[in-house]
Amino acid sequence: MDQNPYSTALLAWYQANARDLPWRRPDASAWSILVSEIMLQQTPVTRVLPAWEAWMRRWPTPADLATEPSGEAVRMWNRLGYPRRALNLHACARTIVERHEGEVPSSYQDLRALPGVGAYTAAAVASFAFGGRHAILDTNVRRVLARAHTGVEYPPKTPTKAETELAESLLPADATVAARWGVAIMELGALVCTARSPACAECPIANQCAWRLAGKPAHEGPPRRGQTYAGTDRQVRGRLLAVLRDAEGPVPKDDLDTVWHEPIQRERALDALVADGLVDPREDGTYALPG
């Protein structure tokens, strides 16, 4: 039997309301699921969809990507954001070819060892692609658990041990059911129990939600710091990389200098990109995406 009281209602809700996302289809490969999970890190589904389609069309298997220079992955990544994820995916492909015979590993430990694959992504791939029994703890699930079980509007800034233990305690005993339960509660957070305006009227577990039963008390404590973006190194890095992405080949430094007026910050951002392996400084003083 299930360890939690709303499993049946949640699974029924999912069956009726789940989005038809391509990486959820029965014929989706483990590689395509891994690609989707990396792309979805901090990035909305609507923006991932076209990028995922294009990526999978070009590199249907890890081996297809592994033969490319990493810069091609960065270029293909386009404006998805956090371009180091493109590098991670490229490194994943090569590792999978070299150490796993070209097949995405199925165990949590092997997945967790891949670059850019943390606790959430390893659990997600192990569960969604291979039917493993793992607690899924992404931002959606954390929000649902915070409300339904803890009775607060938002979870802590960073995942805690308590959250992991709660998620694991709720996991259905059967692996197949657990895997379905994981996507279901995630989908609930994405579609109903949203951050801004939760649709409690449509929620299948509203009658058991501690936060709603408590009268939906507002978030306590300091407002969670808004990440001002304008003027940061991140913005400069973004502009620099955009020039290299949109260029056919190597770019003269003068072209990079036009993207930001402040030379100190500009150089710092460029150096950081080089250190991260996202930009290749060439002998002749030009810059390019890495080979």
Next chain:
DNA sequence: AAATCGTGGAG
């Protein structure tokens, strides 16, 4: 363990 790392859409 707090800071860093992009981008764009919604309210």
Next chain:
DNA sequence: TCTCCAAGATT
């Protein structure tokens, strides 16, 4: 306009 935030990971 401006703030928030979107399937996190890494150092």
